[in-house]
Amino acid sequence: MFNLSLIEHTFRLPPHLLSLSLDKAIRHELEKLFLDKVIANLGLCVSVYDIRRIDGGFIFPGDGAPTYTVECRLLVFRPFVGEIIDAKLKEFDKDGLRLSMGFFDDIYIPFHLLPHxxxxxxxxxxxxxxxxxxxxxxxxxxxxxxxxxxxxxxxxEIGETIRFRVQSVNYPSIPLEQPKDSKPFAPMVITGSLDNDGLGPISWWE
Incomplete structure (x- = not known):
């Protein structure tokens, strides 16, 4: 469910952070860039785990801030297909269920993957x-x-705990335009299934 992902990123360190130690300033900017954001094909960043390497510090002509290249590890939420996870029922309609884990709300159980x-x-x-x-x-x-x-x-029952199996994890492309009545864009969508023994509201199996 949670994985460590090694990334390399080059960014400009804002001048107002230069009063901090370099490690603290770099971590502050990394958290601003990645924390609680979905990184395509990696997952949802929940923490900057550690900083492995810092290179650079160059100030380009006409710029008052140094630029660094940083190698770090991010703790990301990225479940694998087939994984069994518990989540809370957030809402439902004729198309199926929507579940939430508190920090991530875009989990959908379409009607054709409900128990038959x-x-x-x-x-x-x-x-x-x-x-x-x-x-x-x-x-x-x-x-x-x-x-x-x-x-x-x-x-x-909204809020009841539901156990599901991960069917797929997708990273949709950002649409150029969205209809006014459409759902907010979700950069990561998990599709789940309840169509197996032991899945569904945990109260069913108690």
Missing amino acids: PSRFEPDLENGNRFRWIWEYREANGENEADQASGTVYPID
């Missing part, structure tokens, strides 16, 4: 508020008519 068979329907006992339902049927025969009536498992 699932359906999106109003809850008659809760003001017709919509919810997802998984109807588990235990086969007692070869024909559908021979199967016992299904047991219903709902997904409808």
Whole structure:
């Protein structure tokens, strides 16, 4: 889920940081550049782990700030495909679920990766508020008519813990234009699946 990534970056150190020690000034600027930001094909930076090398310090003509090339390691959130992760239910609609880990909110479970068979329907006992339902049927025969009536498992509690399997991790290209009513652009999107034993709200399996 978390990985150390070695990167090299060249940047200008602002003059107002020159009163700090070089290590502190470099770390301050690295955190400003990378902390809580998604780096394409690396993941979401959650920490500047360490600084391995600092080169440079050159001041180019007409500039009042030194330029450094820094090699450092970043701690990044980058789950691998097939990994099992727990997250909280943030919202849901007819297209599926959206989950959150607190520091990362762009986790989606599309409807076709919910447990089969699932359906999106109003809850008659809760003001017709919509919810997802998984109807588990235990086969007692070869024909559908021979199967016992299904047991219903709902997904409808915002904030409940849901266990999912990572299906894919994507880094979408930044769009040139976005419609006004579109969702905010997400630089990293995790797609998950609940369609397997042990996955879904952990309350199902307790």
